[in-house]
Amino acid sequence: MASVSSPARPHPLQRLNDGEILKAKDILAKSHDSGExxxxRFTYLEEPKREDMVKYLAAEHQDDKTATLPTLPRMVKFVYDVxxxxxxxxxxDAVVDIDSGKVVHTQTHPTESQAGYAPFEFAQFQETCTNSDMFKEALKEFELPPNFTITIDPWPYGGLDPDENIPRYMQGLVFARDASKDNLDANHYGYPLPIIPVMDFNKKELIRIDRLATGGKGDPLEPAAASDTPKKLFANHKSAExxxxxxxxxxxxxxxxxxxTQPEGASFTVAEDSSLVSWQKWRFRIGFSPREGAVLHDLCYDGRPVFYRVSFSEMCAFDFGDGGAGRSANNLGLGCDCLGxxxxxxxxxxxxxxxxxxSKNVVCLHEQDAGIGxxxxxxxxxxxxxxxxxxxxxxxxxxxxxYEYIFAYKLDNAGNVTLETRATGIVSVVAxxxxxxxxxxxxxxPGVLAQNHQHIFAARLDPAIDSYDAGETAVVLEESHPMPAVDPxxxxxxxxxxxxxTPLEKSAFADAEPKLNRVVRFENRTRKNEISGKNVGYKMTPSATQLMLAHPDSTQARRAPFAQHHLWVTGHRDGELWAAGEFTNQSRGEVGGVKAMVERGDWFGREGRRLMGGDGKLSTPVAWVVWxxxxxxxVEDWPVMPVEIHQVHIRPADFFTSNPALDVPSxxxxxxxxVSSSSPCCDAKEQKKTTDSQQEDPVSHMQGSGPDVKPKDIGSGSKDGKDKKRFTTLLSGVFGKKE
Amino acid sequence: MASVSSPARPHPLQRLNDGEILKAKDILAKSHDSGExxxxRFTYLEEPKREDMVKYLAAEHQDDKTATLPTLPRMVKFVYDVxxxxxxxxxxDAVVDIDSGKVVHTQTHPTESQAGYAPFEFAQFQETCTNSDMFKEALKEFELPPNFTITIDPWPYGGLDPDENIPRYMQGLVFARDASKDNLDANHYGYPLPIIPVMDFNKKELIRIDRLATGGKGDPLEPAAASDTPKKLFANHKSAExxxxxxxxxxxxxxxxxxxTQPEGASFTVAEDSSLVSWQKWRFRIGFSPREGAVLHDLCYDGRPVFYRVSFSEMCAFDFGDGGAGRSANNLGLGCDCLGxxxxxxxxxxxxxxxxxxSKNVVCLHEQDAGIGxxxxxxxxxxxxxxxxxxxxxxxxxxxxxYEYIFAYKLDNAGNVTLETRATGIVSVVAxxxxxxxxxxxxxxPGVLAQNHQHIFAARLDPAIDSYDAGETAVVLEESHPMPAVDPxxxxxxxxxxxxxTPLEKSAFADAEPKLNRVVRFENRTRKNEISGKNVGYKMTPSATQLMLAHPDSTQARRAPFAQHHLWVTGHRDGELWAAGEFTNQSRGEVGGVKAMVERGDWFGREGRRLMGGDGKLSTPVAWVVWxxxxxxxVEDWPVMPVEIHQVHIRPADFFTSNPALDVPSxxxxxxxxVSSSSPCCDAKEQKKTTDSQQEDPVSHMQGSGPDVKPKDIGSGSKDGKDKKRFTTLLSGVFGKKE
Known part of the structure; x- marks a missing residue:
């Protein structure tokens, strides 16, 4: 491997450090008027262009230690309000080149584009509500039990109606908390109020209080009119602690x-700049952005690239675009969130x-046993x-x-990559x-309705199968079909x-087709597996989970087209990381998401180069997998729900010339x-004895012929069969005497 | 709980012991002519009739410790050749009542019914082949490398052609082993020979040697004619060790x-007779049969029944019916097959x-951590x-x-039941x-072709949702459908x-429908969840995996109709445990499997009682889930394949009145x-310090407002908000000065 960056100069994919951020922020600030x-809102590493970066990686991965690594700029991307x-x-938004001290990109956006909410807005929203006469007036409609206090959860406003003006909105879900418990962690979600304050963030004021229907089956969807006497709330509610x-x-x-415990330590190393991880022939860098959370870069197995980049990209409630997954990451606790x-x-x-x-401890790395390999x-x-x-x-x-989501990338010693999500936390409820x-x-x-809803996830996979050459990676759909007839x-x-x-040469979407066993193969067009003669590759089976149920005409469906198919394959463009586009907050429809990427019709691969025209540059396919x-x-999901786990499996498929875990020691x-029975049965002693002896040489019982027969040589062959007599003896016990 | 059986009398569901088997065998032998x-072939517990057993369980589960338990017969089922x-x-087959000393059931079967192979037949098959002149003659067609020896794997013959006679056949896959390695575990599967000896077990002789085609794409499926000079084999083969x-x-x-390690011991207990297991509010008995392997009986959570019986039933290659899963069970090794x-x-x-x-150590029980709950x-x-x-x-x-399969039942502390299969071992190959x-x-x-194939599993679920009353359990298909229009x-x-x-009141089959989010709910018709008002239940999502690809006219498809749908729901009948019927070996079509059970049209449940007529007995639904x-x-599956894991999830759905894991301590x-970075970065020291302190009280970073702000009271409410000034300060930093 070529010499790595000196400590003085971070690796081009290393996460930003405080000095870099400060320097870039100062450069940006100076570029603005003093009156501004x-x-x-969001600050993260502007990664080098893929085309430049792969040259760097090619040099870095070479065996030649004297190879010169290209110098790539360190750049910071800011999303901010002026x-x-x-x-x-x-x-x-702006991009600042720290080395040159220049703002290399700057763009202002129309009000149609709203950045995700920043956490300080939550506090401001709460302040605005609780100080608002309109809100105080609305609360008078209700009579709370003594010592109950109001708590407001900030909530994205969602998509605007087509004829709506475009201020920056926030809405709130209103709850009460039993303050008599004298515990700030008493759970307010068990006490929902049927009102929703809506705030105009530009004007810093509440614009209205929406009222929610509280009826049930057969009742209209409109809320009941306010009564003269306050409605008594929570008379028979249960606490939800x-x-x-x-x-x-x-x-x-x-x-x-x-x-x-790992008495000899962990098998992984986190080297040099805390971003490079090596484990069981895997090697990768961990990035992190306030929007995406942890990202894997340059994922290689035994020195061979598999993915240029792997990330979680968006969800159908826009938790990434409206909120920011990385920014919402918990500070993890030793012995709590992972063991070992x-x-x-x-x-x-x-x-x-x-x-x-x-942000401390926002990502944890550990290894774990996962059963028989x-x-x-x-x-x-x-x-x-x-x-x-x-x-x-x-x-x-x-x-x-x-709500909580647990995101995990799992690599294993058999060369597999798994994307795992766990949904937990407290379900959203209304009165x-x-x-x-x-x-x-x-x-x-009692009195608490948890609405039916969907969680739809999108991950972004930028494959680089055994090569970073943009023309080399292909995406192929493979299916298994019945044959039409019995035919001699x-x-x-x-x-x-x-x-x-079915090779995909042009951007497209597709759905899971379990009836056809549809798998997505990421392949290298040129490199063949020396055993099978097939393209080296990895395969992914998209999960056949239900896609978005919202009506195609609904705002929800128009904002998240990604949630309408299990797979999108698009031509790579730098900076395109978001399945539903960069600015999802209050969007009326997708802008710059996977639908737009497919519609522009990129061709990729070598055939693509010929067909594409234009600048003639090679494009490489990016896959977006949706589940x-x-x-x-x-009822079991209350008050905090047990995890609902989902995994996407990506497995080598003729990438290796044999089982890559063959060298795992047994x-x-x-x-x-x-562990013995608490009332040992008659054979407990013997059991112990036998088990001890079997530790050295576990003996299969599948011969099933009883303890007095050790058929070590069943079928050991005609030429070197030994101790054949034992069988004959056994068999003659059954057949021999009569036949 | 009522008093349990005395040690002298085993629980009615306890596995057979040696004394019982011996006694029953003697009773059976005496009932036959001395000339016979x-x-x-198979010996296992004949379980009590469900109707009787549930009376026993009802009494056993009562709080009244003086309740009398019914006396149920201990019976042994034998499948054997006369x-x-x-x-x-x-x-x-015969059933012997040990207590009365009587053979209470006996039946002989026509030659169309063949029991699964017994392991001693493997040895006899090998003997017959290697002694056969026909086989020796066939081997002369090939020239093996020096010191290679012949090894033959026994293989079920499969289904007979419709016009074929019905001897008892066995066929063999022929391989060579490199004996020069002087190791009986040198892997012969890398050296397949293109011949298949077929033996008539009744005549104890080989009847023919089938020759296999060894051509590739474009070649005919017929084998090449034998040449005069022996065909040189394995010249360029690789070993597959x-x-x-x-x-x-x-x-x-x-x-x-x-x-x-578990310094305080395991959390489960295996009580009294080594069949009753208690763990985390779960309680069940483990049965075992040479055909099914481990079986769960009387699975209760917190004293409430969930399943009367859960078992793995069959596979599309008839590994249960032709082989016997329990009989093929490995003797497991401590520290190898499970840890802890x-x-x-x-x-x-x-x-x-x-x-x-x-059979020693054929089932292991252990508990394991599975991440955040x-x-x-x-x-x-x-x-x-x-x-x-x-x-x-x-x-x-x-x-x-x-080949190897790993079967597991997993129970967890959130009330979930998971059926897991792992496929591993050596893929079947031909030359x-x-x-x-x-x-x-x-x-x-090189020279080794692993054929495309399918593994299709069936498990049998006999639900008893919060009651053993046969009329109480219902099966309901639940789906989520889009609404047809945006409608005010x-x-x-x-x-x-x-x-x-869609409640199922009559036996039926159904497929997974992920587009509709189809789930199967097992419900109690009478007992309502006191919170939601819905029937208490458990739900299962059938996996949308590809069903059998074989043509419907093929023998394979006719033998395994179960593999053509993901779900079968049938009316319970005692002894019906087999998805493809009891005798699958050489079957031409399913006899007594799920297809036949559905076709007879049982109605179940209380409505069923009225509609069913006949004996008017209540029937209870049994579900068969297929994946x-x-x-x-x-290529990665060679020479031993990494596990391919599949799980079926069965989860409480309004069975409890809140998250059953709420009382799990944190x-x-x-x-x-x-684990530190191997080259600590600048903030490693500080990181250590912070993490230590966070062990006591992990602090979420989601406020994102930096280390100098501790927004402990963001949104803590209008009435008891404290330290509000901090926010105002923070916010004024951004908004205050200008606005």
Missing amino acids: RLLF IKGPGEHTLA YVPELLDRPLRTDMKPINI AIHYLDVWDTDPEGLPTL WKHTNFRTGRAVVTRLRELVVQFVITLAN IDEGKTSAYGNIVS LTNPFGNGYEVRR GLTHNPR TKNETSVL | RLLF IKGPGEHTLA YVPELLDRPLRTDMKPINI AIHYLDVWDTDPEGLPTL WKHTNFRTGRAVVTRLRELVVQFVITLAN IDEGKTSAYGNIVS LTNPFGNGYEVRR GLTHNPR TKNETSVL
Whole structure:
């Protein structure tokens, strides 16, 4: 490998540090009028152009240690408001080159483009509401139990109606909290109020209070008119506590500790600049942005690239675009969010003034055992060889008001890549009249309706299969089809089937087709597997999960076309990282998302170069994989829901010339122990004895011929069969005497 | 709970012991003529009738400890051959009542019904082949490298052609092994020969040698005619070793141990007779049969029944019916097949003479950590409550010649039940001419073709949702449908969707419908969830995996109709445990499998009672869930394939009145440790410090406002907000000065 960057100069993909942010912010500030104030919303590394970066990576990955690495600029991307006076906000973005000290890109955006909410807006929204006469007036419609206090959850406004003006809105879900418990973590979500304050952020005032219907089946969707006497709330509500000291039941005491220890240390190393990770032939860099959270760059196995970049991109509620997944990342706790030997990453973000702020422990790395990895027992000799599947997990957890998502990249020692999401936290709820039920959701607590909803995720995969050359990577859909007939020439027994390949040469979308076993293959067009003769590749099976149910004419559907197909394949363009476009907040429709990318009709690959015309540059395909969860809440999802787990599996497919985990040792773990029956049965002693002896040489029982027969040589062959007499003896016991 | 059986009398669901088997075998033997010899093929517990058993369970589960438990018979089921003379085999089955000493059921079967192969037949097959002149003659067609020896894998014959006679056949896949390695575990599967000997087991002789085609794309499917000079085999073949001492590469040395220990012991107990297991409010009995492997009986959560019985039933290659999954179960090794604190089960089987034989360590039980179970961070206070998902795993591993399957039942502390299968072992291969490729499979090693194939599994679920009353359990298909239009009265924003329920009152099959989010709900018709008002239940999402690709006219399709739909719901009948029927070996079509069960049109449930007529007995629905893997082999699957994992998830759905894992303590694990960067970066010291302090009270960073702001009270409400000034200060930094 060529010499790496000196400590003085960070690697081009390394996360920004505080000095870089500060320097870039100062450069940007100086480029603005002194009368303009800047409000910083998102700050992250502007990655080098892919075309430049792959040259760097090619040099970096060379064996020649004297190779010169190209010098690539370190650049910072800012998304920010330019404030010229009260309410006079203009959204802008800029890229600052730290080395040259120049602002190399700057753009202002029309009010149709709204950046995601910054956390300080949550506080301001709460302030505005609680100080508002309009809000105070609205609260008078209700009578709360004594000692209940109001809590407001900030909430994105959603998509605007087509004829609506475009201020910057925020809305709020209003709850009450039982302050008599004297615990700020008493759960307010069990006490929803049927009002929604809406704030104009430019004017810094509430513009209206929406009222919610609280009826059930058969009732109209309109809210009831306000009555003269305050409506008495929460008379029969149950508390919904989850913090241990407020729980309505004792904690279980029978869950004994499971300790996971690595006496020789972890098998992974986090080298040099805390971004480069090596583990079990895998090697990658971890990036992090306030929008995406953790990102994997330059993912290689045994020195061979697999992905240029892997990231989680968006969700159908725009948690990335409206909120910011990275910015919502939890500070993880040792011994809580992962067990074992853990490495944490800290990342630098900015505050609203553009000053660097350190986010601690926002990503954790650890390895874990995942059960049997491969096993074979030779039934002739009884010898079993069994290895363990080992995973490296890169995990971050985000909190979006009531809800949590756990995102993880998992690599394993068999060359597999898994994207995992876990949904947990507190389901979104609204008030419903006591005793009523609804077709739109489930009653999870008296008077509390958890609405049916969907979570749809998009991840972005930028494959680089065994080469970073933009012309080399191909995307192929492969399906398994039944054959049309029993045919003596092609399908004599009727059990044959046909594998069909459809290479994608142009941007397109597609859906999962489990009936056809549709898999997506990422392949290198040139490099062949020396054994099979097929293109080296990785394959992904898109999950056949339900796609967006919202009507195509709805604002929701128009804003998130990505959620309408399981797979999008687009031509790579630098900076295109967002499945629903860069500015999703209050969008009326997708701008610059996967739908637009497909519609522009990029061709990729070498054929594409010929067909594409224009600048003649090679394009490389980017895949966007979409999966989801139709979440019709269960009562069990209350007050905090058990994780709903989903995994996307990406596996080598003729990338290697044999099982890449073949060299995993079948070492026996020395710390495992036996658990006996609490009332040992008659054979417990013998059992112990046998098990001990089997630790050295587990013997398959599949011969099934009883303890007094050790058929070590069943079928050991006509030429070297030994001890054949034993079988004959056994068999004669059954057949011999009579026959 | 009522008093349990005395040690002298086993629980009615307890696995058979050696004394019982011996006694029953003697009773059976005495019932036969002295001139008849018996060849025992399968021996297992004949479970009590469900109707009787649920009365027992109702009494057993009562709080009244003085309740009398019904006395249920202990019965043994035998499947065996009656041999009256050479080649004169008659298949029979019998049930022996140990208490009365009587044979209570006996039946002989026509030759159309063939029991699965018994392991001793493997040895006999090998003997017959290697002694056969026909086989020796066939081998002369080939020239093997020096020191190669012949090894034959026994293989079920498959389904007979309609006009074929019905002897008992076995066929063999022929391989060579490099004996020069002086290691009986040298892998023969890398050296396939293109011949298949077929044996008539009744006549004890080979009847023919089938020759296999070795051509590739474009070649005919017929085998080439035998040449005068022996065909030279394996000239350029690669060895395919997997045992460590023969590997062609060094073992990796960088996989450091992960030790999983339970210093306070395991959280589960295996009580009294080694069949009753208690863990985290779950309680069940483990059965085991040579056909099914491990079975869960009487699965209850917190004393409430969920399933009467759960089992794996069949596969599309009839590994259960033709082979016997339980009989093929590996003897597991401590520290190899599971890590941590492990309990093993031994089970009694019989040898061909009906004598009891002990199979050691064929099932392992252990608990494991499975990541975050539920989490919520209060973004106002920064307090995170995070709990771990804990699983109890009941696992067994079977070897069927070249191939391995790992079956597991997983229960967790959130009330979920998961059925897991892992496919591993050595893929089935045939010879192909060197340099050729095939449309029917992949070249995994020179001259070795791994054919495309499918693995389709069926599990049998006998639900008993909160009641064992046969009339109480219902099966409902639930789907989520888009609404037809944006409509001001019902769907004003176009984002609504409709949940539709279709109760199944009559036996039926159905497929997974991910586009409709089809879930199968097992419900109690009477008991309502006191919160939601809905029927208490569990739900299962059938996996949308590809179904059988074989042509409907093929023998394969006719033998395994179960593999043509993802779900079958049938009316319960005692003893019906087999998705493809009891006798699958050489079957021409399904007899007594799910297709037949559906076709007989049972109605179940209370409505069913009225409609059913006949004996007027209540029927209860049994669900058969089917999933699979279309396995188009990768080069990576050679020589032993990394596990392909599949899980079926069954989750409570309004069974509980809140998250059942709410009482799981959020205890911090004390043995987790930090892993630093190997070249610490500038803030490594500070990082260590911060992380330590956060162990006590992990603070969410989602406020994103930087380290000098601790917005503990963001949104803490208008009435009890404290320290509000801090925000005002922060906000004024951005807005205050200018506005």
